Amino acid sequence: MSDLKRGLSEVVAQAFADAGLPPELGRVTASDRPDLADFQSNGALAAAKAARRNPRELATQVAERLAGDARIAAVEVAGPGFINLKVSDDALSARAQQIATEPLAGASAVEAVRRVIVDYGGPNVAKPMHVGHLRSSIIGESIKRIYRFRGDNVVGDAHFGDWGFQMGLLIGAVTDEQPQIAAVVEALNAGQSVDDEAVRAAMGAVDLADLDRLYPAAAGRAKEDIEYRERARRLTAALQARTPGYHRLWLHFHDVTRVALERDFHALGVDFDLWKGESDVEDLIDPMVDDLASKGLLVDDQGARIIRVVREGDKRELPPLLVVSSEGSAMYGTTDLATILDRKTSFDPALAIYCVDQRQADHFEVVFRAAVMAGFAEEGGLEHVGFGTMNGADGKPFKTREGGVLKLNDLIEMARTKARERLHEAGLGAELDAAAFEDTAHKVAVAALKFADLQNFRGTSYVFDLDRFTSFEGKTGPYLLYQAVRVKSLLRRAADEGVAAGPIRIIEPAERELALTLDAFDAAVAEAYDKKAPNHVAEHAYRLAQSFSRFYAACPIMGAEPDVRASRLALAQAMLRQLEQALDLLGFSAPERM
RNA sequence: GCGCCCGUAGCUCAACUGGAUAGAGCACCCGCCUUCUAAGCGGGCGGUUGCAGGUUCGAGCCCUGCCGGGCGCGCCA
Numbered sequence: 001m002s003d004l005k006r007g008l009s010e011v012v013a014q015a016f017a018d019a020g021l022p023p024e025l026g027r028v029t030a031s032d033r034p035d036l037a038d039f040q041s042n043g044a045l046a047a048a049k050a051a052r053r054n055p056r057e058l059a060t061q062v063a064e065r066l067a068g069d070a071r072i073a074a075v076e077v078a079g080p081g082f083i084n085l086k087v088s089d090d091a092l093s094a095r096a097q098q099i100a101t102e103p104l105a106g107a108s109a110v111e112a113v114r115r116v117i118v119d120y121g122g123p124n125v126a127k128p129m130h131v132g133h134l135r136s137s138i139i140g141e142s143i144k145r146i147y148r149f150r151g152d153n154v155v156g157d158a159h160f161g162d163w164g165f166q167m168g169l170l171i172g173a174v175t176d177e178q179p180q181i182a183a184v185v186e187a188l189n190a191g192q193s194v195d196d197e198a199v200r201a202a203m204g205a206v207d208l209a210d211l212d213r214l215y216p217a218a219a220g221r222a223k224e225d226i227e228y229r230e231r232a233r234r235l236t237a238a239l240q241a242r243t244p245g246y247h248r249l250w251l252h253f254h255d256v257t258r259v260a261l262e263r264d265f266h267a268l269g270v271d272f273d274l275w276k277g278e279s280d281v282e283d284l285i286d287p288m289v290d291d292l293a294s295k296g297l298l299v300d301d302q303g304a305r306i307i308r309v310v311r312e313g314d315k316r317e318l319p320p321l322l323v324v325s326s327e328g329s330a331m332y333g334t335t336d337l338a339t340i341l342d343r344k345t346s347f348d349p350a351l352a353i354y355c356v357d358q359r360q361a362d363h364f365e366v367v368f369r370a371a372v373m374a375g376f377a378e379e380g381g382l383e384h385v386g387f388g389t390m391n392g393a394d395g396k397p398f399k400t401r402e403g404g405v406l407k408l409n410d411l412i413e414m415a416r417t418k419a420r421e422r423l424h425e426a427g428l429g430a431e432l433d434a435a436a437f438e439d440t441a442h443k444v445a446v447a448a449l450k451f452a453d454l455q456n457f458r459g460t461s462y463v464f465d466l467d468r469f470t471s472f473e474g475k476t477g478p479y480l481l482y483q484a485v486r487v488k489s490l491l492r493r494a495a496d497e498g499v500a501a502g503p504i505r506i507i508e509p510a511e512r513e514l515a516l517t518l519d520a521f522d523a524a525v526a527e528a529y530d531k532k533a534p535n536h537v538a539e540h541a542y543r544l545a546q547s548f549s550r551f552y553a554a555c556p557i558m559g560a561e562p563d564v565r566a567s568r569l570a571l572a573q574a575m576l577r578q579l580e581q582a583l584d585l586l587g588f589s590a591p592e593r594m
Numbered sequence: 595g596c597g598c599c600c601g602u603a604g605c606u607c608a609a610c611u612g613g614a615u616a617g618a619g620c621a622c623c624c625g626c627c628u629u630c631u632a633a634g635c636g637g638g639c640g641g642u643u644g645c646a647g648g649u650u651c652g653a654g655c656c657c658u659g660c661c662g663g664g665c666g667c668g669c670c671a
Contacts, residue, residue: 029610042613049651079614080651124671164671278671304669316597317667325669332671359665361598366668388599389664426633444633455619456607459599461664463606468620472633475607475619482633490630520610527610539608542618553626553635594631 002108003522004087004095005030005039007071012041012083015065021047021058028085030520037076037084038516044081055081093506096515100504100574105581106521109151110529116154117343118144120355121265121272124161125257126170126211129264129408131464135387138453140355141270141587142534143385149585150529155347158265160277162254163335166215168236170253171246172228173218174206181206181249188245203252208260211253240282254279264408269446269587281338285330288338289323297373298323309369318362321370333367340371340382351381353532358386358459385532388461390453395463411466415445418470419478428594440591445470447477447588454538454586475542480583483545484590487576490557494569499558501573502566510547510554514571517547521578525585534586541582548575 005028013026025043032040044062048055059081066075066083071091076084099106120140123129129137140156148154175182184202187194222229239246258275265271289305292298298305303326309318322331330338343349354364364384371377419441423429429437452469456462472478494500506515517540524540527533557568583589 032610033614036614040614045613045651055651082614161671166671302668306668318597319668322668327669329669331669333668335671358599362666363671386599391664395663422633428631428633460607461600465606468606471620473620474633476633478633479619482631486631486634493630523610531611535608536610539618546618549634550636552630556630558630594633 003106004071004091004516004519005523008039008085008087009041011066011069011071012043012062012085015062016043016047018065019058019061021051021062026062030516030523031084033084034513036078037074038087039085041083041085042081044077044083048081059083089506089512092512092515092519093504095519096504096506096571096574099518099521099578100570104149105574105578106518107149107525107581108522114152114350115347116147116152117347117349117352118147118154118156118355119159119352120144120156121158121270122161122356123158123257123261123265124166125253126166126208126215127257128208128212129261130405131390131408131411132405133408134411134449135390135453135458136355136357137265137268137270138450138587139385139387139458139534140353142454142537142585143353143355143532145585145587146525146528146534146537149581150525155273155349156271157274157276158261158272159339160254160258160275162257163240163278163282164332165232165236166219167239167250167253168232168234169218169222170211170215171235171239171249172232173214174210174249177214178202178205185245185249188248189243191244199248203249206252206256208256211257267412267442267446268408269450269589276339276342278335278339281335281342284338284342285334288341289334292323292374295374297370302326307370307373309366309373311369318366318369321366333363333370336364336367337371337374337376340367340376341374344376349381350378351383352377354382354384356384356386358388360384361386383532385458387458390464391461393463393465412445412449414466415449415470416441418466419444419448419472422470422472422478423594432593436591436593440594443589443591444472444478444481444594447481447583447590448472449477450586450588451477451480451538454534455542457533457535477588480541480545480579481590481594483548484576484579484583485592485594486552487548487572487579488590488592490572491569491576493558497558499565499569501570502563504570504574505563505567507564508555510551511568511571514547514551514575517544518574518578521582528585537582537585541579541586544575544579544582548572548579 008028009026012028013023016026017023025047026041027043028039028041030039031037044059045055048058056077059077063075063077063083066072071087072085073088074086078084118140121133121137123133144154144156175185180202184194184199222232235246239250292307297307299308304322305324306320306322308320321333321337323334325331340352343352361384368377368382371382372379423441423444429440432440448469455475469476506512521540524536528536555568557565557572560568580590
């Protein structure tokens with residue numbers, strides 16, 4: 001069912017058509033002046049420009065045709081030719097009633113369902129996640145949920161960084177430190193059969209913490225020690241040639257990392273459908289290179305094989321895609337291209353969304369062009385949804401490579417600590433048992449972190465300031481949770497007293513405002529969907545919570561007359577359902593009590 | 595050097611594809627708890643949207659040029 005904006009747009013479009021004007025100009029939007037109207041149409045201004053006529057005159061003609069509609073309580077022409085609309089209380093009541101029961105809580109599904117892949121997170125083997133992974137995970141998860149919510153067939157892929165030179169480094173470092181692992185690896189390499197339990201027992205001595213400790217050290221040494229670097233290179237080549245011992249050890253790195261990462265992601269409310277990695281497309285690369293060559297796309301240049309992607313009319317000089325290096329190895333763009341091919345074969349998505357740092361924009365442009373040239377994707381079927389950097393209080397980005405950065409786990413624990421403190425300070429959660437209190441503190445922490453990120457447009461950089469995010473006042477995640485918890489508490493009380501919700505009747509200004517805000521959910525979700533910008537959902541959730549809070553302060557519920565009480569309870573219920581839906585789209589949830 | 599992004603209130607950020615009086619939160623000031631959770635609500639203060647031009651009925655948004663900041667520019671990923 002459509003929201004009021006769409007319903008009114010149809011009416012106004014018809015009025016435009018009847019007045020001999022282009023109906024598409026009859027688009028209705030929420031009013032910029034809530035003091036004057038609920039909705040407005042600016043179409044008369046555009047129509048006047050095209051027809052070289054007086055905008056107010058046209059607006060008046062349209063307005064006269066609208067006056068009879070039952071949904072419209074008032075229509076007037078203002079300013080240079082704005083058509084201001086006020087919806088009737090009856091129409092608003094009916095709409096609120098609808099939102100209260102609709103499966104999508106007032107939002108609408110897409111008209112044509114598409115298969116969509118969201119590629120986000122980007123975790124790497126041997127590297128615990130740190131704050132640098134936060135944005136991709138948070139934004140990607142939200143986009144995935146928004147697309148799925150509107151009906152698309154969506155798959156979220158972690159795009160696991162599990163292949164390449166870093167693996168050779170790690171194999172070297174681990175076998176240097178752990179003689180028993182080295183022994184097992186050598187035995188396997190030599191083709192000896194080793195009991196799998198023994199392999200597990202030996203390799204089990206190395207966990208993610210070890211890898212995290214060894215990797216930076218090895219990377220550092222490789223920079224200065226040529227011999228060491230060359231050995232890592234040979235080990236990488238041996239791994240890629242599937243030398244049994246190295247491959248088995250790599251598998252251990254892979255598994256131990258994935259288990260730990262899945263746990264960390266899950267704590268953040270981030271769950272992937274696929275953990276496809278670079279290793280999964282390794283076998284596709286050689287045939288793909290042959291295919292590219294047969295299509296005449298590969299060009300030899302300075303010993304490497306490249307695809308030139310420049311187009312007529314380009315303002316900038318994009319570099320070519322380096323497919324095969326002069327040493328004969330595949331580059332990261334090659335892997336990305338193979339991944340696109342793999343996805344086309346396995347899922348054939350209409351759209352693949354890459355939720356990756358904005359700094360990769362040129363890289364993706366090159367890869368996407370090459371993919372289209374190779375016939376692996378349709379023009380426009382690949383989209384890089386970039387985001388800005390998360391900066392520290394000093395204005396500099398958090399480092400995402402090389403040691404010394406804050407681990408995501410530690411960050412979450414810091415936020416949880418703050419949440420516990422604040423809950424105690426406010427005297428909230430006193431009646432909860434230890435486990436429920438901990439659950440609440442975790443929900444508060446995650447809401448604080450996620451909402452702080454998602455309320456900003458993804459493209460702009462923002463300052464990461466944990467003290468501010470966890471201040472728990474104003475426009476924050478915890479504020480949203482608090483509003484949800486207040487309604488839950490109210491509804492519990494109503495249930496205890498045997499009071500039921502009833503038909504919604506919009507009368508008071510605060511009720512009107514809340515109902516209009518509920519109605520705006522659809523537009524917010526559609527905007528977030530179209531622009532891949534969850535901040536529109538975040539903004540809506542905040543406005544909804546605010547509208548409710550005003551309503552809650554202005555309109556007593558339990559103490560009101562039975563009809564009014566039933567109506568307000570229904571309104572509160574509808575609000576809670578939509579708010580929880582919005583929070584879910586953002587990737588977090590409210591506790592029952594706090 | 596070439597290219598991309600950004601510059602909005604003291605601070606952190608919005609702004610529905612060019613519309614009315616540019617909005618929130620924080621901070622600061624003033625009110626509101628014997629009644630449903632005050633992590634709340636109401637009110638106030640705070641702007642030449644970096645600068646200068648242009649396009650038009652109308653520009654934070656489009657164009658041009660400056661100033662300032664960030665980032666990217668084939669054999670790392």
